[in-house]
Amino acid sequence: MWWTLGLVLLIIKLTIVISVLFGFAAYMVLVERKLLGRFQIRYGPNRVGPFGLLQPLADGLKLIIKEDFVPRSADRLVFLTAPAVVAAVPLVIAAVIPFAADFTIGGTRIPMVITDLNIGMLFVLALASLAVYGVALGGWASNSKYSLLGAIRGSAQLISYELSMGLSLVPVVMIAGSFSLVDIVNAQARLPFILVQPVSFIIFLISAMAESNRIPFDLPESENELIGGFHTEYSGMRFGLFFVGEYVSMIVLGALTTVFFLGGWRGPLLPSLFWFLFKTMLIPLFFIWTRATLPRLRYDQLMHLGWKFLLPVALINIVVTGGVMLLMGW
Amino acid sequence: MAQIKSVLRDLLDDVLGLADSYAVTLKHLFRKPITEQYPEYKRLFAERTRGRIILTRDPHGEERCVACYLCSAVCPTDCISIEGAERKDGRRYPLWFRINFARCIYCGLCEEACPTLAIQLTPDFEFSKYGVLDFIYEKEDLLVDHQGKNAEYDYYRHAGVSVEGDKGEHINEKPPVDVKSNLP
Numbered sequence: 001m002w003w004t005l006g007l008v009l010l011i012i013k014l015t016i017v018i019s020v021l022f023g024f025a026a027y028m029v030l031v032e033r034k035l036l037g038r039f040q041i042r043y044g045p046n047r048v049g050p051f052g053l054l055q056p057l058a059d060g061l062k063l064i065i066k067e068d069f070v071p072r073s074a075d076r077l078v079f080l081t082a083p084a085v086v087a088a089v090p091l092v093i094a095a096v097i098p099f100a101a102d103f104t105i106g107g108t109r110i111p112m113v114i115t116d117l118n119i120g121m122l123f124v125l126a127l128a129s130l131a132v133y134g135v136a137l138g139g140w141a142s143n144s145k146y147s148l149l150g151a152i153r154g155s156a157q158l159i160s161y162e163l164s165m166g167l168s169l170v171p172v173v174m175i176a177g178s179f180s181l182v183d184i185v186n187a188q189a190r191l192p193f194i195l196v197q198p199v200s201f202i203i204f205l206i207s208a209m210a211e212s213n214r215i216p217f218d219l220p221e222s223e224n225e226l227i228g229g230f231h232t233e234y235s236g237m238r239f240g241l242f243f244v245g246e247y248v249s250m251i252v253l254g255a256l257t258t259v260f261f262l263g264g265w266r267g268p269l270l271p272s273l274f275w276f277l278f279k280t281m282l283i284p285l286f287f288i289w290t291r292a293t294l295p296r297l298r299y300d301q302l303m304h305l306g307w308k309f310l311l312p313v314a315l316i317n318i319v320v321t322g323g324v325m326l327l328m329g330w
Numbered sequence: 331m332a333q334i335k336s337v338l339r340d341l342l343d344d345v346l347g348l349a350d351s352y353a354v355t356l357k358h359l360f361r362k363p364i365t366e367q368y369p370e371y372k373r374l375f376a377e378r379t380r381g382r383i384i385l386t387r388d389p390h391g392e393e394r395c396v397a398c399y400l401c402s403a404v405c406p407t408d409c410i411s412i413e414g415a416e417r418k419d420g421r422r423y424p425l426w427f428r429i430n431f432a433r434c435i436y437c438g439l440c441e442e443a444c445p446t447l448a449i450q451l452t453p454d455f456e457f458s459k460y461g462v463l464d465f466i467y468e469k470e471d472l473l474v475d476h477q478g479k480n481a482e483y484d485y486y487r488h489a490g491v492s493v494e495g496d497k498g499e500h501i502n503e504k505p506p507v508d509v510k511s512n513l514p
Contacts, residue, residue: 039355043363293355294348 013114017094025247026056032288039292059240066236071142074233078141083238086134086245090252093127096120097255098182100265101272112265112273113182120181121173124256125166128211131249132158135213135220138242139230150229153299154220157210160306161217165207167314168200171321172260185264192263199317201261203310205283208253210306212246214287216294219302247284254283375453377479380436382454383429385469386447386478393473394448394485397424401440401449409433410440421486427472431457432465446485450478 030045030052037044045052070079100112117123132155139151173179175196176187187193194201210217221229231242258264258279267275297305366373375381388394397414409432415425440449459465477483487501498505 035359038359038363041358041361041364043365043367289352289355293351 009110010114017099017114018091021091021094021248021251022244024251025244026060028247028251028284029059029243030055031285032291035285035288036292039289063237063240068236068238069233071144071233073143075141075143078137079233080238082134082138082141083234083241083245084134085137086131087241087248088245089127089131089134090245090249093124093249093252094255096123096181097252097259098185098264099255099273099276111182116180116182119179121169121179121184124181125162125169128165129158129162131211131245134242134245135230138234139220142230142233144233146226146228146232147230150220150222150226150232153226154213154230157213157217157219157302157306160303161207161210161310164203164306164310164314165211167311167318168203168207169260170314170318171197171200174318174321174325181259185259185266188263188266192261192266194261194263197261197317197321199313201257203314203317204257204260205286206305206310208257208283209287209290210302212250212253212287214246214250215291216297217302218296219299222296250284250287251280254280257283375455377453379453379455380438380441380451382431382452382457383434383440383467383472384450384452384474384478385427385472386450386474386476386480388446388484388486389477389482390484391475392421392486393423394446395424395427396422396446396448396485397427398422398445400443400445404439404443406437406439407433407435424469427469429467429472430465431467432462447478447480447483452478 033055034044034052045055048054048058070076095114096117098111098113098116103110103112135154135158136151139147139149139154142148172184172193175193176184178184178187213220219229220226221231226232231239234242255276258276262279262282264279265272265276267279386394397412399412399414402408402410402412409430411428413425414422416422436451438451441451444450497503
């Protein structure tokens with residue numbers, strides 16, 4: 001009896017999280033185009049529906065109707081499955097993110113997280129690395145020089161920034177004393193970690209930007225040099241899946257930043273779900289602002305920033321945090 | 331120590347540079363967009379704008395075109411075809427005049443070549459159709475009932491008219507100069 005109820009509850013939570021993520025991802029595209037337009041003193045899309053609000057539907061419909069083209073020399077099976085990897089990985093990450101305060105009905109506590117893994121952060125980092133496979137395989141299977149170059153750049157970049165991302169989270173784990181995302185949020189009850197660990201926060205934010213393949217780190221898909229990079233040969237909804245993956249991962253990275261540094265769903269007065277969504281949306285909005293501001297990095301600058309700056313700073317930050325904790329007898 | 335100082339100063343410079351560029355984009359976010367929203371707001375175009383082509387009439391209501399074929403000869407895309415004919419009084423006119431607007435590039439060379447200012451380009455550019463054959467305009471589609479950009483001009487009052495009066499009495503003609511009066 002009790003386990004069926006749990007199963008039903010789990011399915012309800014899964015449905016809500018997935019639909020909210022996809023909905024937000026679709027509208028994030030519109031928000032990005034609108035904001036980019038405003039940054040460039042244009043209006044952005046405003047023709048489909050009031051204020052262009054139906055634009056995501058029109059885009060989706062168009063992508064579904066378009067021909068699903070597979071190049072003759074492509075590796076068919078890998079080519080067809082690679083976009084699914086890119087789109088699925090951020091969804092799986094969302095499973096361990098606590099999105100609101102625990103909810104009580106009739107004395108039963110319902111945790112507002114799909115699953116509270118005790119190694120949640122390791123799970124997140126492992127899956128974030130898995131997203132590289134979508135990019136690398138998609139680019140390789142296309143059998144086109146642009147796609148291959150994009151895929152190689154993508155793998156090199158994502159692996160480099162994975163390191164500093166992981167290292168920037170070590171102080172968070174040291175202070176919270178747990179890998180579980182729920183415990184990390186609980187550890188920020190008094191003070192969000194952005195105030196305790198500002199350096200970690202900045203390193204994580206830069207790495208997250210690089211992880212989501214966005215300007216100024218969009219070398220894998222650089223439109224100008226590589227004509228779209230790893231997704232040059234993709235069309236129709238498979239191309240769309242790459243985009244869904246990119247935007248879902250943007251939102252998920254925003255949610256992770258919220259959980260690790262901004263105090264999760266904690267906030268005064270308003271309901272916890274509102275605070276979680278509000279903080280989560282801040283990060284993608286910052287990414288869009290960055291896209292309107294910065295040009296793309298050169299490849300050597302990208303590697304320089306990753307290996308010679310972020311990585312040493314993250315290591316020093318760990319040592320300093322450890323020293324301070326030792327002195328204060330935490 | 332001095333080295334660390336210079337590294338820190340470089341870092342500060344970089345961070346300030348980044349902050350500066352973020353400030354510039356943020357400032358633009360709150361500016362009013364300069365876009366002209368097209369179907370709602372239509373900009374007034376200059377008279378000389380090169381759009382859809384018309385055939386004008388002279389002030390007396392006659393066709394200006396004299397079927398000289400200069401426009402069709404100068405047309406880079408060969409989109410103008412004409413067959414000329416002659417009226418009983420000797421004035422020439424096009425029997426048919428056909429422009430294929432699917433090929434026209436609106437370069438305006440026909441307008442420049444025309445000796446009678448008959449063929450003219452108008453500012454009308456909203457010229458999209460679903461069928462390519464709908465772009466073929468015959469003489470009756472092209473001919474209009476006005477003078478276009480040159481209300482006064484009448485080719486037949488200037489040229490092709492036999493001079494009836496004495497020297498210096500033709501239109502726009504100055505009286506002859508007595509060559510013996512301006513000797514040194």
